[in-house]
Amino acid sequence: MRCPQRSQPAIWKHLIMPHREVIRDKVCARGGLAALGSTSILTLNAGSSSMKFALFAADGKALSVRATGQIESLGANPHLYVTDESGKVLEDTMLRGEDASDHQHAIAHILEFLTSHYPEARIAAVGHRVVHGGTRYSQPVVITDALVAELSSFIQLAPLHQPYNLDGIRAARAAFPHAVQVACFDTAFHRLHPWVNDTFALPRRYYDKGVRRYGFHGLSYEYVSKRLREVAPMHAAGRVIAAHLGSGASMCAMRDGKSVGSTMGFSALEGLPMGTRCGEIDPGVVLYLRDVEKLSSKEIIDLLYKQSGLKGLSGISGDMRQLEAAGTLEAQQAIEYFVNHVQRELGGMAALLQGLDALVFTGGIGENSSFVREKVCTGLEWLGIEIDTARNRAGSAVISSDMSRVKIFVVRTNEEAMIAEHTVELLESPEAVCGPPANEDQPDADGGELIA
Secondary structure: OOOOOOOHHHHHHHHOHHHOOOHHHHHHHHOOHHHHOEEEEEEEEEOOOEEEEEEEEEEOOEEEEEEEEEEEOOOOOOEEEEEEOOOOEEEEEEOOHHHOOOHHHHHHHHHHHHHHHOOOOOEEEEEEEEOOOOOOOOOOEEOOHHHHHHHHOOHHHOOOOHHHHHHHHHHHHHHOOOOEEEEEEOOHHHOOOOHHHOOOOOOHHHHHOOOOOOOOOHHHHHHHHHHHHHHOHHHHOOEEEEEEEOOOEEEEEEEOOEEEEEOOOOOOOOOOOOOOOOOOOOHHHHHHHHHOOOOOHHHHHHHHHHOOHHHHHHOOOOOHHHHHHHOOHHHHHHHHHHHHHHHHHHHHHHHHHOOOOEEEEEHHHHHHOHHHHHHHHOOOHHHOOOEOHHHHHHOOOEOEOOOOOOEEEEOOOOHHHHHHHHHHHHHOOHHHHHOOOOOOOOOOOOOOOOOO
16 A cells, blocks of 8 residues: 555545534534534554554444554554454555655555545544643543643653654644544543552652652553443452553552552653563662763663663563563563562552452453463462463453452453543533633634634
8 A cells, every 4th residue: 555645635525524614513502422413533542653543433422443453663664454343354554664654644544544445434533542641631631732732741751652642643633624633641540549649759849840650551441440340340349450461561459440559650661561661660770870871861761661671681572472482581581570570569559459359451461461461360369369271371351260259350451442432522512622602703713623
């Protein structure tokens, strides 16, 4: 598939223009998305070298997925892969590096795909995953120029994610200028932590300035909490530890479906070791790297975020699948280090919750590596955790033994569904989209576009 030759206005004609003059008026005047009838929601999750997306059909508040996909390895060996709601592969294409060199080009390919496969789709809104919302944002919000500027100030709090989230937002606003753009924050789910789980032992003025424990992977944990309420409501109402284990990894303690503690703190660097991130580290090591090794701030950031974790320990890769297959001592030690820290954090969170009713594995490693799940659970019988080896290796949804006091679940997370739900909910609030009522005699400054 080549980079789209079609101009953007022509693409908008298929996806946006048929309703550019009527969407905002209907949402504002008639009270929500239902006024639009059947329409579509697009979700975007922009990473440093990838763009994940999903297309949902929205009929009022009812959502159904139509396609999910991603473009990975932007600028290197970009690959577009898309499936429909049944899992059927709709696109599996290698792209030329120069044709998908950045997020703007990625959006162009997504537009081309949507135009080709879903020409009837009318994109009413685009929902974005934004890793950091600071202290202010505990709910999804409509994106404005002012918001983009404010979110840019959080880049140094999440340098591996926030810049690319913002690149995705800018590209989508250019591609879909008449759609509502919604920011959904990974930190929002953790914003109601008790104070003792939200602070560091620093002078209080730093807490007041925003130096506090934010927690991340919130959209994933929110989906897990919601899903657990559907399949195991009694356990969901109790004391739950969810382990989002992937290239980024963290754990969350939940009571009655709400986050009360997270292994991640001020940045997405803290806590568990990850694919290329170090996780927990003595601050004295950072001072040593600066003062003795004479590393610059930029070099330290690169070391801690991109050269450490499983990749640094193994000398091979940050991909757990490769480490499981490698068979080297270094790979084995990297896995043991990862498992050890998951177990240690699990014990600490059980103490925070004063007991444990359910353990949930999610994320790429948590969902797919029966080896890691078994290693994590082995030796935790004292905590009431007993894994059923056969169920675990078969990939069952429940992998605890019948004798286990703690129920062990495997839940496939779905951040895209969570983003779509939040986007629809926000569209159901006309004031959030349209602002406070204006003088009817005053014309819209934006000419009917959805974002001022």
